[in-house]
Amino acid sequence: MNVFVEAVVTAARLTLEGSPALWGVIAVTFEVAIVSTVAGIVLGAPMGFLMGASRFRGRRVLVALTNTAMGIPPVVIGLIVMMVLSRKGPLGFMGLLYSVDAMSIAQTLISTPIIAGLVSAAVASVPGKLRLQARSLGASRVQEALLVLKEARLGVLAAIASGFGAVVRGVGAVMMVGGNIEGKTRVLTTAIVQESRMGNFGMALALGLLLMAITFAMNGFLTWYQHSNERYERG
Amino acid sequence: MSVSDSGANGLALSGVGIRKVYGKKTVVDIERIDIAAGETLALLGPSGSGKSTLLSIMGLLEPPTEGQVLMDGRAVSHKDKSARSHMAAAFQHPYLFKGTVADNVAYGMRLRRVPAKTRRAAVTDALAQVGLEGMEGRSALTLSGGEAQRVALARALVLKPRVLLLDEPLSSLDPLIKGQLAQDFARIFREHGMTTLYVTHDQNEAMAIADRMVILRDGQAVAAGGVDDVTGLPPDVWTASFLGSEPPLEGTVVSTGDGVTGVDVGGPVVETVADHPLGARVLVGVRPEDVLIFDASADIPQSTARNQYVGTVADVQLWGVMYHMVLDLGGARIASRVSRASVREMGLAVGSRVQVVFKATAVRTRRLG
Numbered sequence: 237m238n239v240f241v242e243a244v245v246t247a248a249r250l251t252l253e254g255s256p257a258l259w260g261v262i263a264v265t266f267e268v269a270i271v272s273t274v275a276g277i278v279l280g281a282p283m284g285f286l287m288g289a290s291r292f293r294g295r296r297v298l299v300a301l302t303n304t305a306m307g308i309p310p311v312v313i314g315l316i317v318m319m320v321l322s323r324k325g326p327l328g329f330m331g332l333l334y335s336v337d338a339m340s341i342a343q344t345l346i347s348t349p350i351i352a353g354l355v356s357a358a359v360a361s362v363p364g365k366l367r368l369q370a371r372s373l374g375a376s377r378v379q380e381a382l383l384v385l386k387e388a389r390l391g392v393l394a395a396i397a398s399g400f401g402a403v404v405r406g407v408g409a410v411m412m413v414g415g416n417i418e419g420k421t422r423v424l425t426t427a428i429v430q431e432s433r434m435g436n437f438g439m440a441l442a443l444g445l446l447l448m449a450i451t452f453a454m455n456g457f458l459t460w461y462q463h464s465n466e467r468y469e470r471g
Numbered sequence: 472m473s474v475s476d477s478g479a480n481g482l483a484l485s486g487v488g489i490r491k492v493y494g495k496k497t498v499v500d501i502e503r504i505d506i507a508a509g510e511t512l513a514l515l516g517p518s519g520s521g522k523s524t525l526l527s528i529m530g531l532l533e534p535p536t537e538g539q540v541l542m543d544g545r546a547v548s549h550k551d552k553s554a555r556s557h558m559a560a561a562f563q564h565p566y567l568f569k570g571t572v573a574d575n576v577a578y579g580m581r582l583r584r585v586p587a588k589t590r591r592a593a594v595t596d597a598l599a600q601v602g603l604e605g606m607e608g609r610s611a612l613t614l615s616g617g618e619a620q621r622v623a624l625a626r627a628l629v630l631k632p633r634v635l636l637l638d639e640p641l642s643s644l645d646p647l648i649k650g651q652l653a654q655d656f657a658r659i660f661r662e663h664g665m666t667t668l669y670v671t672h673d674q675n676e677a678m679a680i681a682d683r684m685v686i687l688r689d690g691q692a693v694a695a696g697g698v699d700d701v702t703g704l705p706p707d708v709w710t711a712s713f714l715g716s717e718p719p720l721e722g723t724v725v726s727t728g729d730g731v732t733g734v735d736v737g738g739p740v741v742e743t744v745a746d747h748p749l750g751a752r753v754l755v756g757v758r759p760e761d762v763l764i765f766d767a768s769a770d771i772p773q774s775t776a777r778n779q780y781v782g783t784v785a786d787v788q789l790w791g792v793m794y795h796m797v798l799d800l801g802g803a804r805i806a807s808r809v810s811r812a813s814v815r816e817m818g819l820a821v822g823s824r825v826q827v828v829f830k831a832t833a834v835r836t837r838r839l840g
């Protein structure tokens with residue numbers, strides 16, 4: 237039981253006091269999470285929109301592939317990216333392995349199918365005739381698409397939150413391609429692994445609490461948004 | 472683009488050689504359809520007759536497989552943004568967007584980059600026109616069916632379209648609201664002078680709203696003309712049955728004079744005010760609503776109705792609140808609508824002998840050949 241008390245006390249002290257090392261870990265965590273979520277949105281949202289709102293040859297295959305990609309273990313994605321970026325790999329010349337960029341690439345591969353799959357489901361729930369209605373009022377194809385995304389906004393936000401959540405809590409891929417280098421590629425999850433291996437349960441728990449706080453803030457925002465827009469949602 | 476000579480606000484719209492094929496199925500195949508500037512044309516037909524597809528093509532919402540849409544004589548396509556900016560549509564389901572009523576009504580204006588102040592004033596005006604004053608701030612998704620349909624119409628009207636497309640806008644509403652809205656729509660179309668294409672499967676709605684109608688069957692136009700002409704004299708058996716009347720009678724003009732023409736329809740001579748020469752072959756039709764039935768022994772009150780016959784009830788069907796009755800006038804068949812109370816009172820059934828009365832002015836004719 238002592239180990240828990242000690243851990244909680246340390247966690248509280250560390251969280252309150254903070255330290256340059258801790259802030260560095262948090263900064264890298266956010267950098268990787270934000271870059272890979274934004275990249276996931278840029279790549280995944282249009283793909284999800286296409287899958288959810290249009291009918292084209294190969295759509296079913298794309299949906300199946302996306303759903304499969306959503307379930308690939310991050311450690312496998314880490315392995316593939318590692319092989320591609322390793323010195324003997326096809327992109328080895330770029331020298332990206334064990335860098336924040338490599339971590340962002342791996343995490344983007346995780347966030348993109350999640351965002352694409354969930355945006356696709358959200359968009360598919362918007363009636364197709366709504367687009368026809370918008371077109372009849374003068375909307376261009378892009379304006380139609382924006383309207384559909386706006387109509388599906390709760391689902392789209394949930395997709396983005398899920399993408400962000402997956403990359404912020406992921407450990408396997410970032411560990412493999414980032415290498416958990418202190419002061420460079422260490423993020424909250426890999427730091428937790430590191431500290432717990434060293435027996436520093438207090439520090440590990442403090443980092444865990446921070447991670448939970450980030451997730452809580454994200455979900456809190458979503459819940460607030462949902463409630464504040466409730467009267468505009470379909471019953 | 473010039474405004475049509477008629478001086479109306481609307482633009483003339485035509486479709487020439489319009490065909491739409493989905494896979495191997497031809498859903499629309501129309502040689503020509505014309506809507507004059509400022510006119511309301513009803514596209515009438517059963518489900519699956521291709522009327523909504525034709526509306527989408529005429530409204531430049533989707534391209535035809537073959538054919539051309541003309542706006543004031545100029546060929547236009549779904550890619551023509553300027554042509555599309557003259558049009559607006561409302562559908563059977565109002566498809567209101569999330570947000571307030573004002574957000575919805577202002578949607579098309581935002582796309583056209585109309586300044587906010589102008590938008591607000593226009594939204595207020597449009598809502599007043601459809602009887603929804605002061606509803607700007609309401610959430611669009613909390614409205615009743617009738618209110619939502621009015622918002623959908625306001626959202627189209629606020630753009631001051633010169634061509635308005637309406638696809639069964641009243642069919643999901645209850646009869647009371649439907650009747651009220653049909654009247655309101657007809658008034659608004661008149662006031663705006665816009666060209667309107669109105670898709671419906673309800674001929675009563677079409678008659679309340681439209682000037683002319685085109686009837687579609689399996690993607691093809693089977694009848695076109697003035698509302699009274701088409702409903703009064705359906706061109707064939709299918710159209711007559713769709714419109715709830717009997718097929719037209721074919722006959723020969725046997726008498727003329729005093730502005731009245733007598734047509735022998737193979738038994739009785741039907742009198743009409745139409746002018747045809749002696750011996751001409753003509754089609755004759757009369758709307759069921761114009762045909763009155765009296766008991767065989769009743770003294771018919773003095774009336775100006777020139778057509779009075781004794782006939783037999785050949786068929787009786789209950790259609791909603793009224794009975795549809797087919798009457799045999801000794802070789803010629805016409806239909807009549809009779810209230811439930813009258814049917815009960817007179818004890819009408821197949822085989823009953825009745826007196827049948829209708830005015831010469833209610834008889835429509837078309838010369839054959």
